[in-house]
Amino acid sequence: MMLFNRQQTQLKTLPHLDWLEAEAIHIMREVAGQCSNPVLLFSGGKDSICMLRIAEKAFRPGRFPFPLMHIDTGHNYQEVTDFRDKRAAELGERLIVRSVEDSMKRGTVVLKHENESRNKHQSVTLLEAIEEFGFDACIGGARRDEEKARAKERIMSFRDEFGQWDPKNQRPELWDLYNARSHKGENIRAFPISNWTELDVWQYIQLEGLELPSIYFAHNRPIVRRQGSIVPVTELTPARAGEEIVDLQVRFRTVGDITCTAPVESDADSVEKIIAETATTTITERGATRLDDQASEAAMEQRKKEGYF
Amino acid sequence: MQLIEDHGLLRFLTCGSVDDGKSTLIGRLLFDSKAILADTLSAIEKTSLKRGMQDVDLSLLTDGLQAEREQGITIDVAYRYFSTGTRKFIIADAPGHEQYTRNMVTAASTANLAIILVDARKGVQPQTRRHSYLAHLVGIPHLVVAVNKMDLVDYSQQRFEEIKADYLAFAEQLGIQDVRFIPLSALKGDMVVDRGENLPWYDGDTLMEILEAAPAAHTEHDEPFRFPVQYVCRPQDSTNPELHDYRGFMGRVESGSIRVGDAVTILPSGRTSLVKAIELGGEPLREAITEQSVTLLLTDEIDISRGDMIVKTDALPTQTKQVDATVCWLAEAPLDRARTYLIRHTTRETKAKVAAIEWRVDINTLERQAAERLQMNDIAQVSFKLAQPLLTDAYADNRGTGAFIIIDESTNNTVGAGMITKLAA
Incomplete structure (x- = not known):
């Protein structure tokens, strides 16, 4: 019997963040090598900021072999959209913005009521943009640790002509041999940071010294407490009758549509402090901050089947 | 801020069925390593109650898809993450049933260690052999046989030793070299992360210690560039x-x-x-x-x-227009010998035709039998003729350049996985 021993772990191996980065670079290059017209989704959020750094590592000194695209709900924090535009300009890469509001004007998105979260309606605008530009692959920053339905998602995930994900009929994915083939009209969603956790993302941000929109760090903000969540008071999300507005020190763990993204109470005003907090937190990223995933156990799976990222 | 040593990342596979306590074991690893957070726990508490259970069912953590939750079984491979002070882990959780051989092969392809669960009451079962065969076939270098549910056999050392002897007898036939055994109770937590107090006769490592010490991929021998x-x-x-x-x-x-x-x-x-x-x-x-x-x-x-x-320049791979490979057929549509498929190997693609199916293995008896066609979940020895040369090594020597996938061009589906066995000039 040849049993492994402890000495062997001392042999040369990549530290875990380097390994994750190398895997992500490999996946991006596979998309570039296999697909004819990919696009990278960039929202200005922390995961997609990591994706841009990975793209730089993958393709510099050349240009990215894909444009950047943001599906804007029109309900984003100004700091985040400003950051999005600034970052794209610094990189000298093309940024496409397509807006849910335009889909509403076209009548392809119909809200149930004026204040309904536009988050799930991004799917429609995304599919329209895919058709408009003829993209055969969308590279996104989704992670498997975010949500149960994502844990079974492939790194190269196939979507049919209607943008639908069929969880029971996914392509087997073996070794690092990715199959990003699709016929015209179909689409591949590629997830280079599938194997990252929230903590990995923060550690990578620290390692690479990445700049982030200010709302990720602790700041004071008027909020109300509603059904156990902290709801920021904004024009879109005013306080309801009887609710007490308080000024609280908070930070955002995820940034998305204002109407469905909640901050957490925190005094972590630096990446180091956020890492310390993330390592000891007791609530998942989505559980704490996404007001839309809690509706049912299968909420995310359902949205993904309908074409959501 | 990296104050502690980083031992990189270990990808491992868990094989077994719900009956063996596999989901409970994964739940235990995640729970005891503090990878499960309060809101997730409260969600599974609610579900456990809804299903009329008294304790929290940790196995619910791993049922990702609606269909799986409804049927109470695992269908597809799920990936789970946790880390300890020195290492990050990726668990590939593969369903145990025979019908899902393809999913186990998929999960095994990226793993460097496999935990094979055995129910201490039942001992080595046909599926234990099947899982060990597949883990070995896909080249997982380290196997850990976790004899679970020791609490149900009074933590009997004798029972543990019997199972170990049984297992070693057939492991030798398969040519499995690196295997270790650990008695544990995933339900009670003994020897998973904490030693517990019920197994004083066992002086080996806990499961977590084994996982933390196992070599990460590619660190064990020198491979050519x-x-x-x-x-x-x-x-x-x-x-x-x-x-x-x-x-x-x-x-x-x-x-x-x-x-x-x-x-x-x-x-x-x-x-x-x-x-x-x-x-x-x-x-x-x-x-x-x-x-x-x-x-x-x-x-x-x-x-x-x-x-x-x-x-x-001093270590070249084989350049060949013919490969012999052990193939796992992954698609519902059987392998059609009359058709041309696409093989993707490293970053190369070539059209390929089946030259011969040498044998098919009966996954339960491990006997080789003649076969004319391959169905989903079949494992077989197949030789292919290729339109373009591939640059290959034997899979046993190099997982990266010994593996390929088979794609059906009409659907673009990945329909097969191949491991190159011997190299034709």
Whole structure:
């Protein structure tokens, strides 16, 4: 019997963040090598900021072999959209913005009521943009640790002509041999940071010294407490009758549509402090901050089947 | 802030069925390593109550899809994450049933260690053999047989030793070399993360200690340098005149390592050159090691494109238009010998036809039998004729250059997985 021993772990191996980065670079290059017209989704959020750094590592000194695209709900924090535009300009890469509001004007998105979260309606605008530009692959920053339905998602995930994900009929994915083939009209969603956790993302941000929109760090903000969540008071999300507005020190763990993204109470005003907090937190990223995933156990799976990222 | 040593990342596979307590074991690993957070726990508490259970059912953590929750079984491979102070872990959780051989092969393909669960009451079962065979077939170097539910056999050392002897008898037949045994109770937590107090006769490592010490991939023996080119960087449109002649060959080191100044051969052309520079994101590196994604620059101007392979001149792979491979058929539509398929190997693709099906293995008896066609979940020895040459090593020597997938061009589905067994010239 040849049993492994402890000495062997001392042999040369990549530290875990380097390994994750190398895997992500490999996946991006596979998309570039296999697909004819990919696009990278960039929202200005922390995961997609990591994706841009990975793209730089993958393709510099050349240009990215894909444009950047943001599906804007029109309900984003100004700091985040400003950051999005600034970052794209610094990189000298093309940024496409397509807006849910335009889909509403076209009548392809119909809200149930004026204040309904536009988050799930991004799917429609995304599919329209895919058709408009003829993209055969969308590279996104989704992670498997975010949500149960994502844990079974492939790194190269196939979507049919209607943008639908069929969880029971996914392509087997073996070794690092990715199959990003699709016929015209179909689409591949590629997830280079599938194997990252929230903590990995923060550690990578620290390692690479990445700049982030200010709302990720602790700041004071008027909020109300509603059904156990902290709801920021904004024009879109005013306080309801009887609710007490308080000024609280908070930070955002995820940034998305204002109407469905909640901050957490925190005094972590630096990446180091956020890492310390993330390592000891007791609530998942989505559980704490996404007001839309809690509706049912299968909420995310359902949205993904309908074409959501 | 990296104050503690980083032992990298270990990918491992858990095989067994819900009956063996596999989901409970995963739940236990996640729970005791504090990877399960309060809101997730409260969600499964609610579900446990709804199903009329008294204790929290940790196995619910791993049922990802609606269909799985409804049926109470695992259908597809799920990936789970946790880390300890020194290491990050990725668990591939594969369903145990025979019908899901393909899912286990899929999960095993990226794993470096497999935990094979045995119910202490039932001992070694046909599925234990099946799982061990598959783990071995897919080249997982380290096996851990976790004899679970020790609490239900009074933590009997004798029972544990019986199972160990049974297992070793057939492991030897399979040629399994590195296997270790651990008695545990996933339900009670004994020997998973904490030692507990019920197994004083066992003086080996806990499961977590084994996982923390197991070698990560590629650290165990020297493999020859293999660098499949993924993408070529030629930033000619750049305003920087220094970049006008820049040709960067981008890829991931599948195996081995490379240093600036090394002599390399480019295949299939056979041209040779020297490594002028190694870069990552435009920054120079002196060396690149296995699994690193880098850009190579060569001293000579050579036409190289995606699908070519850069190797060290002193250790070349086999260039061949015929491969013999152990194949796992993954698709519902059976293998059609009359059809042409596409094989993707490293970054190369070629059309391929089946030349012969040598044998098919009965996954329960492990006997070889003649076969004319292959159905989903079949494992068989197949030889292929190829339209274009591939640059291969035997899978047993090199997982990166010994593996391929088979694609059906009409649907673009991945329909088969192959592991190259012997190399034809």
